[in-house]
Amino acid sequence: MPPSKFQTHAESRAHGDSQAHEHSTRNEFNHADVGRYMQLMGQEARHAATLLRRQDTATKNAALQAIARHLEASRQDLLDANRADLQRGEEVGLEAALLDRLALDDSRIDAMIEGLSQVAGLPDPVGEIDGLRSRPSGIQVGQMRVPLGVIGIIYESRPNVTVEAASLCLKSGNACILRGGSEARDSNAAIAACIQGGLSEAGLPPATVQVVATTDREAVGHLIRMEEFVDVIIPRGGKSLIERISREARVPVIKHLDGVCHVYVDATADLDKALAIAVNAKTQRYGTCNTMETLLLDAPIAEVLLPALAEAYAEHEVELRGCEQTCHILGDIVSAGESDWGAEYLAPVLAIKVVDGMNEAIAHIERFGSHHTDAIVTENYTLARRFLAEVDSSSVMVNASTRFADGFEYGLGAEIGISTDKLHARGPVGLEGLTTRKYVVLGDGQIRG
Amino acid sequence: MPPSKFQTHAESRAHGDSQAHEHSTRNEFNHADVGRYMQLMGQEARHAATLLRRQDTATKNAALQAIARHLEASRQDLLDANRADLQRGEEVGLEAALLDRLALDDSRIDAMIEGLSQVAGLPDPVGEIDGLRSRPSGIQVGQMRVPLGVIGIIYESRPNVTVEAASLCLKSGNACILRGGSEARDSNAAIAACIQGGLSEAGLPPATVQVVATTDREAVGHLIRMEEFVDVIIPRGGKSLIERISREARVPVIKHLDGVCHVYVDATADLDKALAIAVNAKTQRYGTCNTMETLLLDAPIAEVLLPALAEAYAEHEVELRGCEQTCHILGDIVSAGESDWGAEYLAPVLAIKVVDGMNEAIAHIERFGSHHTDAIVTENYTLARRFLAEVDSSSVMVNASTRFADGFEYGLGAEIGISTDKLHARGPVGLEGLTTRKYVVLGDGQIRG
CATH class of the missing domain: 3.40.309.10 (Aldehyde Dehydrogenase; Chain A, domain 2)
Structure with a gap:
């Protein structure tokens, strides 16, 4: 929302604390203290989430489009970073199928850019109010769709998941913490730079999308247990990864294990x-x-x-x-x-x-x-x-x-995964699955008798 | 559904296995093996849940009304059982507020009976299909509301929760395992007998509603970890009970901790x-x-x-x-x-x-x-x-x-609790919160190109 020339006192107070939270430089953290690093990430994500709840659809779409432009402008950086990942992968003997999933080329970059446009084009689920009805007491009661808050996504080698996950979380008003496979670390860092560029252009806090920079496996253990900072974990990958995460998580998990x-x-x-x-x-x-x-x-x-x-x-x-x-x-x-x-x-x-x-x-x-x-x-x-x-x-x-x-x-427009769980989301999970519904009550001074 | 005089071959096959599952006598179990007891309870609940999914609204309402009649006919038994609980409570020095919550009298029994009637009068959420839409491929896609499956409810001294919880689970097509406070054990057993009477009259399997008969605290530990048999746990009671259960559960929990x-x-x-x-x-x-x-x-x-x-x-x-x-x-x-x-x-x-x-x-x-x-x-x-x-x-x-x-x-008609969680249900939880939505696809031979 652009600042109005006619701001009232209440309005100017209302936007007082919406300034971007200060962001520490991610590359300087001390690997020895992964727990502290993840805690900080969680805190910043939680703060970003409270700011994101206020963003209107146009701002979120502008950020998605800006990220797309940054990817377009950084094609060579993305390909270079990906080449480094592929080389390292070949050296450690990754199998061909994995290397294929890891590889970026121009058409895969095109697909990432196109995906961002598609998500920008989807209806914004946030703020939708269902079933607003008057009750005998005189109050009106309905349910408003709101972001979940902070979403942690853990995935494997495909770097395009970084863009997909970030775009769906952003559009649905959620901050996210993304943990990709260590084999894709350079590609993910290059993509993260584009995402940061786009967020900053749109005036959104950098902690809206955070990519875990350490390949230390401990990071996942912390992420899935930070109940105070993370509202849901979505693991994407093989059955063994998902089983391990579900077993160890304290944060609720949206998952599917297998498709028989x-x-x-x-x-x-x-x-x-x-x-x-x-x-x-x-x-x-x-x-x-x-x-x-x-x-x-x-x-x-x-x-x-x-x-x-x-x-x-x-x-x-x-x-x-x-x-x-x-x-x-x-x-x-x-x-x-x-x-x-x-x-x-x-x-x-x-x-x-x-x-x-x-x-x-x-x-x-x-x-x-x-x-x-x-x-x-x-x-x-x-x-x-x-x-x-x-x-x-x-x-x-x-x-x-x-x-x-x-x-x-x-017809969900996009999908973050398919859930075989029963609670919250069941089946393909799109933007709606990344939101929840709270009750809103509109009164006129009603009190309970 | 009454058996038709004109059953087709397919129809008669279709109802072949809907006969009530055999039910073991609950009072004879060996306290030494609580784990095995709870596992059996879980198995029977899971089986009952598959049968309950097929029951139409009229059958579920008939069971609710039959339970109400059994409570009405068993007033004296209920008061006697409750007196035994109260006496035991006084002997061990329960505080007055707790004894008050534990106590049954005619007006509280009236309220339980009235509650059953109200739940019978609520619309059945099961089977409702939302948003059925045609897709470019020719398939129609919508979401159907279905029972969660098996619900475990853990609560404290109020015996009327046994009736409330059973009625909401039954109406929403879920089997349930109820674990009330040990101080209410005789009252709960008397209420359970009425529930069993009503279920049997309506032709529903006894394991539709099971009341944990042991006061062994281990039972709760088993209940909240039987992921293969229990789909969700709803704890009702003080903050410390709910915190402990959330911390230790492997089954997803719908809860609220406090109301500030x-x-x-x-x-x-x-x-x-x-x-x-x-x-x-x-x-x-x-x-x-x-x-x-x-x-x-x-x-x-x-x-x-x-x-x-x-x-x-x-x-x-x-x-x-x-x-x-x-x-x-x-x-x-x-x-x-x-x-x-x-x-x-x-x-x-x-x-x-x-x-x-x-x-x-x-x-x-x-x-x-x-x-x-x-x-x-x-x-x-x-x-x-x-x-x-x-x-x-x-x-x-x-x-x-x-x-x-x-x-x-x-306007939910009834409430099993209030959730301050974000996933699945948020705010007051009625019948809808005890269901989930799966996708249904109606085709005409469509294949994916």
Whole structure:
């Protein structure tokens, strides 16, 4: 908000303490005292959060656009820093997949810049008031969407997450503390410099986005226990990282551990839809958490559908592991062991089980699934409704590929992750998931009788 | 849902496993193995939760009404059991306030019965679908409200909480495990028998509501760590109980620790409203969490307002503890020490501070408040809007008494507690707070390109 030429006394007092908090130079801290370093970071984040609550949409969008301009102007610095990370990674023998995730090139920088523009274009969730209603006492009561406060995000090698996470937190009015993988440290430092440049241009406090500069692993331990300074932790990465963080955190965690997704084809299914969905859910991408890992087939259609499925999967070189009946129908395929049910292959491998109706399918999903995404293919109205109501997963689908479970496909505009937790956010988490709703009461002098 | 005379094959299969799970007799367990006992309870609750998800509103309401009838028919048993608790309490020297909370009489039993009827009358939140929208891919995406699953509730001496908690969990489709105070054990057992009677009459599994029968304190330790069986813990009681549970829990906790509520009177306030609100917020009840504990006065009106306030508080025998300026204006009152700011008196004591405008008021609330409920009294439009947006509390009010922060006053119909947490539920928690929202996707064979 630009300063008005007609500021009242109350207004000028109102903006008295909104000046940017002084920021210490991050590069000079003493590695020996990681705890103290993280505490300071937490304090500054908490202070920045109180200032951020007051920022209007235009200021936040201006900062996002300014960060984009800084990235554009710093392409060469970003590529140089990334080259240093890649070289170090090669020297210590990082595997090719990791190096690929770590690498920046012009098109990935383009994507980061484009992402910032997209987030700037999203509606601002902060301040939205729902359900404002008058009560018999005369007060009006509603719920106002407000930032969570300070968000800690812990992730692995992809440096573009630094921009993504910062932009979503900023747009939703939250301060954030970002801890990327140590292998990306130079890239993240170069990106952080661009973010700082953009924040400063828009007049926002530097502690709005802080990137942890130490690669000391202790830093994570402190971050996830600073309840007084951090409101929520979002870990992004492999299951073991997320499990460790959830186990040790004192701050609440929004997480998903794994994606063991199922498609159940009911006897009344349209077999063409079933075939298309079963193939797409498995083969469109293998390494994503919304990829189907187990296919459940209702007994009456198994014999008809399995040969067509087997042919389609063979074209994609997907290895099938079947239950006894599946093996019996298809003949020459691998027999599924106990460990195949509930396995997250993230690979061209699929477990197939013939079940006796939807109850067995739901019981199987309840027992072996990960509450991520599960779909039914059916033309039966009642079964569709029951599947939707009874399957306890973060996304439940009828006649659609599990691959749609995604913030962009759902229209959230962006996604910080997918939650399989039940509290707060469930399913793809966009800007709304980074906010909370408080009650607001508008009165006219009402007192309680 | 009554069995249809025209069940289809799919339908009859669909209800195959909805039969009540076998229930072991609770009174025979071996106290030596509390861990095993709690694990079994958890398993049964988890199983009951999967059955409860399928129950329609009529069945859940029928169970609530049946429980009410059982309470009505068991008045004498309830009073006898309660008398045993009271006798034991007197023998061990429980203080009078605790004995009062523990005591049941006919009017308290009436209130429990009436409460059940009220919960039966509330709209069922389960199954509500919000924001169902078509996406460019052709899928429709919305969010469906579903039960959390299994809720553990830990509370102290009031036996009516057993009925309240059970009714709210049941109506919202959740199984629950209730752990009341050991001093109420006979009353709770008698109430549990009525609940079991009602559940059984309505054809719901007994493990829908389980009351922990052991008074062994280890039971709580197990309950709050059974992540595989319990989805959320709600502790109700004193701050020390809640702090201990939050510290030790592995299951997410919905809680509020304390209510240090503020009223800030701005210089533009209508002084009659200010006086009425300041008196009501402090004196309408002293022991509640939404009672004002600190009054903040804008400097320009302190001199006018303080004498009138002092007179009103004197009538209610409220002890005032003032900042330097307050003492200067009022003369003969106690000077507030550092520990008065942020104190939750729960008594006829009030801290008063004169501040220099709203920014100082907000900074004071941020530093000393408990993020429960804070109110401003003002006629200034811009300050009202800023106070609403910037004060980070679960309820923020303009020109209304903090005493309105309550599920009934807000129109939630009932309240399981007030949350000062940010994640999931913030402010008074009603039936909605006991549910979560999952994504539902309705397709027509869509696959991802």
